[in-house]
Amino acid sequence: MNSSNKTKILLAEDDPNLGIVLKEYLELKGHDVTLCTDGEACSIAYFESTDFDLLILDVMMPKKDGFTLAAEIRKTDKRIPIIFLTAKSMNKDILKGFKVGGDDYMTKPFSMEELQMRMNAVLRRVQIQTGTNGTYKIGEYEFEYDQQLLKYKEDQNKLTTKEAELLKLLCSNLNQLVTRETALNKIWGEDDYFKGRSMDVFIAKIRKYLNNDPAVELMNVHGTGFKLMVKS
């Protein structure tokens, strides 16, 4: 979940009418919507930011279709919910949407209410463990990203901005790999040797914060990245 308590939605829809109507409806419902009108713009928007909570992708789009885009994103993020929108109700298409790692699939025309409901259903799953306002549970710890606060029982640590950003990225991929590349691009904005060393220093700091709870482990995957594991 991103810093505000709004759900941050990345919406890709090339039909300008539908795009704008959707954006306005979702904003009315209290969400924060970024609208892209083609697949490439959407790809760029996604990979530059760390804090989208949900993707809504039209399948048929200029430059890059929704399935291709979703497949790319699923390579680096298995968690973020993806809902596809499509005009044609071709059976094969639906199956492809799921195969590529989508969470739901809606055929136009659909009611806004149903979209809202399906969004909630899919978000409820990820929010069961990420509190609703930027609060993450990490074993016995509680991490308030908004306040940059990491709490363990009575103790609490104030994190720096970079520490908090990195920990948030790890939390939103809990039990899953975050590649060095992803982290560097999303948090440092570039991926070079020195930024990489800098990240290692932050990883060490976060480990130190987290070593009260033995069920929590921030582990390295050699040559690839890190994953924050919580044994259950």
Added chain:
Amino acid sequence: MNSSNKTKILLAEDDPNLGIVLKEYLELKGHDVTLCTDGEACSIAYFESTDFDLLILDVMMPKKDGFTLAAEIRKTDKRIPIIFLTAKSMNKDILKGFKVGGDDYMTKPFSMEELQMRMNAVLRRVQIQTGTNGTYKIGEYEFEYDQQLLKYKEDQNKLTTKEAELLKLLCSNLNQLVTRETALNKIWGEDDYFKGRSMDVFIAKIRKYLNNDPAVELMNVHGTGFKLMVKS
């Protein structure tokens, strides 16, 4: 996930034709299905067992409708995935299904394939959430891939990433040949002479870890590959 490797599904459907067809299809797909023909029977089945992985509930059922049943279950279990089936595509109904805590909603008639896909999508989420992808038994050993941990009685060894990946590949082909080519391509990404030598070094390391239990043998098939054998 329950103890077996099958997905345990509780299916409630009062139409006997559809019920039986669904059950048979899902069993064909390797799942373990319990079929109930009314809401009360389903409620009893659910509350008597602990290890269902997924509920598929018809909405219109004798004695207790699917929504009421789901609402009851959601009081005690917020996690278990619920998919509703319904004949009528009334908008209000769909909304009610989600309000009551459903994860997906399918309108009859639907294709079996789409049901399968939607099941997978919903199950994938809970797997990701719990980080429970792989624990293998190897004779007296227990291998937790997620934690890169190999346990033998009281002892436990922390494996490196490569060791864990290779052991996982061997485990998922227990008692079966894994060709050098397969292993090299899957784990090293390419199949050349030096990667091959490197793999041999890892095989040696894994053998060393596994030599407490005489029933376990990581054997070579000359010129072809390796087999992880467990005698019983």
Added chain:
DNA sequence: AACAATATTTAACAATAGTTAACGAGGAAT
């Protein structure tokens, strides 16, 4: 048996990661 190909093992080496501390830019306090 002699030979060639493949596999095992140990050690040296290279690349990646972990840790601690020094450094420097920028903001806040004096």
Added chain:
DNA sequence: ATTCCTCGTTAACTATTGTTAAATATTGTT
């Protein structure tokens, strides 16, 4: 304006992980 403080970066050193090399052993073929 000067000093102090915080934070991110860089540096230096150590540890871990994975690859290459080299010496030995095993297997299959002629």
